[in-house]
Amino acid sequence: MALAIIAPGRNVAVWVENIKKIDPSITVYVYPEIIDKSEVEAVMLWQHPKGILNDFPNLKLICSMGAGVDHILSDESISPELPIARIVDKKLTFSMTNYVIMGILNYHRQTLRYQINQKKKVWDMSRPEISIRVGVLGVGELGGDVIDKLQALNIDVSGYGYSQKSGLTYPYYYGNQINEFLKKVNILVCLLPLTPHTENYLNLDLFKNCSKGTYLINVARGKHLVEEDLIEAIENGYISGALLDVFRNEPLPKNHPFWESEKITITPHIASVTNPDAAAPQIVENYQRMKLNQSPKNQIDRKKGY
Known part of the structure; x- marks a missing residue:
């Protein structure tokens, strides 16, 4: 019985070290050096080669190496019977919330504008604050925490999701109420899970329905x-600017127009990074639960996609 890590291009030495420290009895293989694929009953994945899991005849468990699972679900060759577990880490939530609030406050107090003015030696005291009304797309664990912290700062915030919810302490919109939601906010934060329904969700039609000059923050997925x-929406004034941490192609190609735009701030997918010290115990626990024929913790709903 063995656990295999399949994460091409990533240095996974710290993952192996942590797993072996918790349970030295676990045999850990690292792709592509997998001696006997029939031994492997659990895999840890990040951007794995599609179809590769067909080579593992005794696979019982798939573990994402992060909170996201879209990189796994995009592989249609994976059996729907295989359970998939994701990482849940309070530090991930903490980092994500801090990043989003940083972006909101920088827009509110116009940090980017003053940075540009400093380079130009311009002293401009006009309009030092922009009134903000934040809308969060996706009110799961991450989105919910962002909303909680914004409420603590007395910032006007609303949420949007796909299903009806009750007992919330903030205005909430769902389903076909998206345009009503968009008109209520002027900062739009995307924390949606990536599913076939949400891919390409941030598109020109949506931007046209935003309050004119809305600022976009995308920390979910590049797709x-x-x-x-987005470039067209900024040129036409539907969107005033954006803070982006995720992209369709990463690293962002050097010829990409986002690099040159003064109205787009980019960061290299660092809003919230999985900490192996915190994540490895979850992997080991689910590995041990698998051996006892128990369902893994933090198992995703394959139908919902998260």
Whole structure:
């Protein structure tokens, strides 16, 4: 019985070290050096080669190496019977929330504008604050925490999701109420899960329905955003600017127009990074639960996609 890590291009030495420290009895293989694929009953995945899991005849468990699972679900060759577990880490939530609030406050207090003015030696005291009304797309664990912290700062915030919810302490919109939601906000934060329904969700049609000059923050997945539509939306004033941490192609190609735009701030997918010290115990626990024929913790709903 063995656990295999399949994460091409990533240095996974710290993962192996942590797993072996917790349970030295676990045999850990690292792709592509997998001696006997029939031994492998559990895999840890990040951007694995599609179809590769067909080579593992005794596979019983799939573990994502992060909170997201879209990189796994996009592989249609994976049996729907295989359970998939994701990482849930309070530090991931903490980092994500801090990043989003940083972006919101920088827009509110116009940090980017003053950075540009400093380079130009311009002293401009006009309009030092922009009134903000934040809308969060996706009110799961991450989105819910962002909303909680914004409420603590007395910032006007609303949420949007796909299903009806009750007992919330903030205005909530769902389903076909998306345009009503968009008109209520002027900062749009995307924390949606990536599913077939949400891919390309941030597109020109949506931007046209936003309050004119809305500011976009995308920290979910690059495939949520139609990148050329954002450029057009900024040129036409539907969107005033954007803070982007995720992209369709990473690293972002050097010839990509986002690099040159003064109205787009980019960061290299660092809003919230999985900490192996915190994640490895979850992997080991689910591995041990698998051996006892128990369902893994933090198992995703394959139908919902998260």
